[in-house]
Amino acid sequence: MAARIAEEAELKARRKRSRGNSRRSVTLALDYAIMIALAVFFLFPIVFMVVSSFKPEKLIFDDLKTIVWAFIPREVTFENFTSVFRRVPFGRFMFNSTFIVLATVSAGLVINSMVAFALARLRWKGKIIVLSLIITLSIVPLDAIVVPLLVLVNEFPWIDGSIGWLDTLHVQIIPFIADAFSIFLFYQFFIGIPRDFDEAAYIDGASPFAVYRRIIVPLSRPVFATVAILQALFLWSSYLWPLMATRGEDSRPLTVGITSFYGQDVKWAQILAFASMITIPVLILFLLFQKWFVQSVAATGLKG
Amino acid sequence: MTRSSRFQSHETVYAWLMSAPALIGLFLFVALPLFGGVYWSFTNKRLISPLPTKYIGLQNYQNLLGLQIIRLQPEIDEATGEAQKDLEGRPVYPRTRTIVRGNPVYEGYREWFTTDVLGGRFVVIARDPTFLRSLINTFTFVLVIVPGQGGLALIMALLVNQRLRGRYVFRTIYFSPVVTSMAVLAIVWTFLYNPDQGLINRFLNAITFGRLQPDWLVSADSALLAIIILSAWQAAGFQMVIFLAGLQGIPQALYEAAQIDGGNTWQQFRHVTIPQLRNTTIFVIISTTILAFRLFTQVDVMTKGGPQDSTVTVIYHAVDTGFRQQKIGYGSAVTVLFFVLVVTIALIQRALLKSDVEVD
Structure with a gap:
């Protein structure tokens, strides 16, 4: 039943597409532009955190001067992580x-x-x-x-x-x-x-x-x-x-x-390494059981 | 279906046995502290104190809410008998501190703020200006974040609800901050918000050519805004998923009917999506409001209520007085007021949102 409805909708959409193809592709491009912008907004702090946790402290601040380098691990060190283990x-x-x-x-x-x-x-x-x-x-x-x-x-x-x-x-x-x-x-x-x-x-x-x-x-x-x-x-x-x-x-x-x-003691490289070690395992669990996470959250709203 | 009364009493025994663990837990760790808090709010109880706890009536509440407005009289020039003027011709007022200090009626009061309105100068003095400021900050936070975050969540839900390639990837990305601890994120964002070296201002610098460089957490004007942005960023994915469930519950037939009637995308959104999402929206508004009132972690990690009390919240003040300063009685009074406030707002919202009958 649901599949048939979806099919019909698809058919209708296709018919419509042939009518206003260019307008449709403009909206589509716009949708993607917004979605990608939002994805960057939601991802950049976490990506920045993980990438920086592998850099020496000085390099983090140097790379911040050019935004792009802030997201590229051009030098990889594990010292931040070992320092965290040493200190706490x-x-x-x-x-x-x-x-x-x-x-x-x-x-x-x-x-x-x-x-x-x-x-x-x-x-x-x-x-x-x-x-x-x-x-x-x-x-x-x-x-x-x-x-x-x-x-x-x-x-x-x-x-x-x-x-x-x-x-x-x-x-x-x-x-x-x-x-x-x-x-x-x-x-x-x-x-x-x-x-x-x-x-x-x-x-x-x-x-x-x-x-x-x-x-x-x-x-x-x-x-x-x-x-x-x-x-x-x-x-x-x-x-x-x-x-x-x-x-x-x-x-x-x-x-x-x-x-x-x-x-x-504010040592940003170590703090970001600590933060990454907390965050990454949970993110992996989330990716593995994503369907369950999403369903659970949706369930809070359904009968509220 | 009929069961003997003997069986029913047997059922009653099971029911109580199976309920007991949870009921004991709720009694000890929710009901008891709730009543304890109300009780202690009428005392001067401290966590560790050599003095016995004393009943002090409403004094904690009076200290929290004590507020007076004084109209200042300009200084009179003793020679001419007229109001003194400064070099720019404005009347000269006495300093607030001299007035408050000199009058026993104002004992225990501190200046909150001074304002020049209605052709005079008014000083607002309060016994606990920080608490009153925390109320204003908390309300500001709620009033901005509920529509802001809800709107963002709805837009994201509408976007990923379309049959577009990659929509699950986007959904996952938008939801990912939800599973990350706020305490961790607050630290990371403190780094991002650094006015000189932080990533956010570097980015703003690049796209506005240096015109927009807020001081974020460092300035009293922007600190609360910085906390609002982080909070919306962290939790919008949660509401997105709830909206998404709501959107998927809308019968496809309604859209088809609208298309047959010649409705365009906007009209479909206006006349099908919005009314059908009514209950979901009510739920999102009520639950976000309650969560927003509880703002604490971000403030504690990022600003400790500063600069100049600009980010202090009700819960932050409760923890600061009741826990850090160990004034249990006073902190309890803050939490009692907080509880009354949250329940009242929840009831008002429920009444308002549910009473206006669906109009179609």
Whole structure:
């Protein structure tokens, strides 16, 4: 059906093309001109960053005098990268960031989807109140609660008997596992799955948890991917909370690692090398799973 | 479909068990700090302090919002009894500081700005001029970025939605800043914005022959604009994808009908695309507004609120007072006001955008 419509549109377009061929090619050229200009605008900072990270500091500033050379690595050195490793525990930062994202996202997928399942597919007293409470909490921006949250976690006990969560990895994980917006996305997806599936399973004597585990979860892969990607993007970039909740290098993520590196001593070649090492892995992941990234973002808007 | 009440109670147990982890998390890390923040905003709590925390009522809020306008009286020449004039014939006014210092009514106030209007000189004094400035900066940021970034995103979505060769490549390029951390980008752009050696001014120099060389982050006139451009650049790809999903949801038949009626491209855009994108646009406006109010990272990395408070934002001020100066009570009051503000704006927007019924 869609293919036929596309074909017809193509045919119509072709007919039109023969009518106003020159006007059409002018618009086409204009479209491409705008698209290429925009592409340059969106790419130049990242390309400049990566190219410069391979240049000696002095050459970066020399090449800036001629715009074109700023984008050409006429001399390649890896010294900036080794300097970064010498000056800061880059591996530690990378591990922290990755661990925080993976732990938070995977725990979040479990607990947020479970509560959404209970709300969307089980009958129980208190459901309406819980649902409206969650929707209310979803408008609370994280920034509006960071200051009091810091005071609270500073007084929370931890399993080893110590008091205060500051300067740890778990202070960057546990508070962000439960997420009202993720619950909302799961809820909207689960509510659309036909009831017949679970009814049949219940007749066979399955428990609600078994229905969640064996029927709903396997049917809901797209929404799990959406929530995982959106949460991972948000957590990977998070800056304000780790800035407040961590002091030492041991628990810091990359974002705070690079800004404190930048604050210590401005050596641009090294800073750009650091920035490239943070950015390139994510860009590669993005290129590999592009379809999923784009679908996740699109999903936030569809039912909003 | 009927299930026994025994089964339902069994379902209730499962429901609570499965909800418990997330509900406990939301309670401890969202609801509790929210209420804690409201509570502490009425106290003088500090993060580390030998003194006990005291209830101080509305004092934090009064300090945040305290604002007075004073009309200055020109200095009187004691010999003639007339207003003193300077060499250019303008009246001479006393210095603001002498007035504020000398009067106990104005204790705790600082000069915010002075303005000559309505034939007199007025001094606006505030207890926390930085906070008031942060409100103005944040609103300016929101008012510019919501239409600016949204418009850019819509243009990009329209471009890559055409059946053009290479459209996926362009889509990927426009989206790529979205997956990059703002803290990293803010550092890179600080380098790009360098007035003398930065790539941006080198480029502007080449195409305008040196006529356009803004000082970007260094000048109070352009620092906020610099942050706006970076922010739009980073996030426009996100809204582009949402618009793109909206565009692809428009039934092709509507365009065909418009073509049969003889509608040209502009008319099709005006009468098919725009009305059909209504809900998408509402969503983009509301979500961008809320995100824009939260501006912090770029400011913290690039300008620390300067020069002369020109980029200080509400969240930046909350973190600066509540965290860096450790005045928990005061910082909490800032975040409470911020929360009230964001919720109010979201509700107003929702009411305005949803109430005016679709006109076709």
